[in-house]
Amino acid sequence: MPKIIDAKVIVTSPGRNFVTLKIITEDGVYGLGDATLNGRELSVASYLQDHVVPCLIGRDAHRIEDIWQYLYKGAYWRRGPVTMSAIAAVDTALWDIKGKLAGLPVYQLLGGASRESVMVYGHANGASIEDTVAVALDYQRQGYKAIRIQCGVPGMASTYGVSKDKYFYEPADADLPTENVWNTSKYLRVVPELFKAAREALGWDVHLLHDIHHRLTPIEAGRLGKDMEQYRPFWLEDATPAENQEAFKLIRQHTTTPLAVGEIFNSIHDCRELIENQLIDYIRATVVHAGGISHLRKIANLADLYQVRTGCHGATDLSPVCMAAALHFDLSVPNFGVQEYMRHTPETDAVFPHAYTFADGAMHPGEAPGLGVDIDEDLAAQYEYNRAFLPVNRLEDGTMFNW
Numbered sequence: 001m002p003k004i005i006d007a008k009v010i011v012t013s014p015g016r017n018f019v020t021l022k023i024i025t026e027d028g029v030y031g032l033g034d035a036t037l038n039g040r041e042l043s044v045a046s047y048l049q050d051h052v053v054p055c056l057i058g059r060d061a062h063r064i065e066d067i068w069q070y071l072y073k074g075a076y077w078r079r080g081p082v083t084m085s086a087i088a089a090v091d092t093a094l095w096d097i098k099g100k101l102a103g104l105p106v107y108q109l110l111g112g113a114s115r116e117s118v119m120v121y122g123h124a125n126g127a128s129i130e131d132t133v134a135v136a137l138d139y140q141r142q143g144y145k146a147i148r149i150q151c152g153v154p155g156m157a158s159t160y161g162v163s164k165d166k167y168f169y170e171p172a173d174a175d176l177p178t179e180n181v182w183n184t185s186k187y188l189r190v191v192p193e194l195f196k197a198a199r200e201a202l203g204w205d206v207h208l209l210h211d212i213h214h215r216l217t218p219i220e221a222g223r224l225g226k227d228m229e230q231y232r233p234f235w236l237e238d239a240t241p242a243e244n245q246e247a248f249k250l251i252r253q254h255t256t257t258p259l260a261v262g263e264i265f266n267s268i269h270d271c272r273e274l275i276e277n278q279l280i281d282y283i284r285a286t287v288v289h290a291g292g293i294s295h296l297r298k299i300a301n302l303a304d305l306y307q308v309r310t311g312c313h314g315a316t317d318l319s320p321v322c323m324a325a326a327l328h329f330d331l332s333v334p335n336f337g338v339q340e341y342m343r344h345t346p347e348t349d350a351v352f353p354h355a356y357t358f359a360d361g362a363m364h365p366g367e368a369p370g371l372g373v374d375i376d377e378d379l380a381a382q383y384e385y386n387r388a389f390l391p392v393n394r395l396e397d398g399t400m401f402n403w
């Protein structure tokens with residue numbers, strides 16, 4: 001059996017912080033797992049180093065499900081983003097090892113390919129509607145079949161998803177949280193106008209997506225969804241905070257606009273009611289934050305029963321290790337919807353060489369055994385950890401709000 005003899009937690013910051021778990025077996029085969037939790041990276045690094053790694057040594061790397069159950073049930077304190085990101089990293093690394101030992105890409109171990117490639121969506125953003133549409137046209141020219149569009153709101157200094165840089169969006173931007181200010185009514189006026197302009201410029205053959213980022217009440221989301229129906233959005237994402245899964249019933253009563261949620265979910269329990277009551281159309285849970293490939297497959301299998309499709313989160317704070325794992329998952333899962341793809345910077349790609357490719361609006365994980373991603377530890381060591389918080393959001397009167 002491939003006995004685990006060591007495991008390393010590698011924290012590196014090529015432009016932004018990443019946490020990577022490397023599990024090594026006695027015959028030298030190793031696997032990688034992403035453990036990055038944006039703004040709380042060191043919590044997961046410590047959880048792994050201090051509470052998980054000691055329990056892995058000597059175990060059979062082939063026993064993925066048993067180790068998953070051991071880490072989940074054995075912790076006593078179940079679920080939560082830190083715990084489930086740590087378990088995810090172990091799970092992902094063990095799938096990487098299993099693939100390498102079998103000489104097969106992980107997607108082949110997951111049931112083989114269910115499609116030729118994985119449709120991804122890009123991110124067009126700009127200070128104005130015109131700027132955003134211009135960037136969206138560029139993504140369309142690059143071959144993207146799906147584009148998320150986010151624009152600035154007149155009278156607001158900042159809003160979610162709009163950055164100075166057109167192509168590399170990283171919200172964790174300061175040593176202490178940046179304070180943003182929010183105004184819902186100004187926002188609600190702009191988004192339908194953005195989609196009207198985008199449809200006029202890009203036509204109807206491209207999927208257009210938008211991320212509300214947890215900032216509306218259910219009835220406000222119902223209003224926006226209804227206003228947007230004429231522009232056929234592919235989805236409205238994170239329409240309202242989803243701790244109260246029931247809230248989505250109110251949105252559903254008012255609009256047929258498809259809904260996506262779940263990038264901050266970390267277990268099947270966060271999404272069960274939403275899926276079973278068909279309150280959403282896409283589930284955004286990810287490999288790195290929802291317990292790894294093994295648990296994400298269980299979420300996808302539940303979703304499949306209710307015609308809910310996957311739409312995994314894929315922002316730049318999910319490392320290339322997670323992107324590689326997500327693509328193997330996406331290629332094989334029957335109820336695939338779309339994969340988010342925010343390109344990493346060249347520095348990040350150099351630290352994490354990978355086999356996955358992009359062409360004509362779609363991606364493929366490649367045929368390398370395992371996940372097809374590696375980490376250059378010498379290069380990684382050159383990038384010191386650099387504390388960075390996600391912003392916080394307040395209303396104009398100072399009330400603390402959702403970022």
Ligand SMILES: O=C(O)C(=O)C[C@H](O)[C@H](O)CO
Pocket residue numbers: 038171211213263313314315316317340390
């Ligand atoms: O990519 C998205 O849809 C996001 O909402 C990005 C998140 O704000 C980001 O991953 C938080 O770290």
Ligand SMILES: [Mg+2]
Pocket residue numbers: 211213237238263
């Ligand atoms: Mg989002």
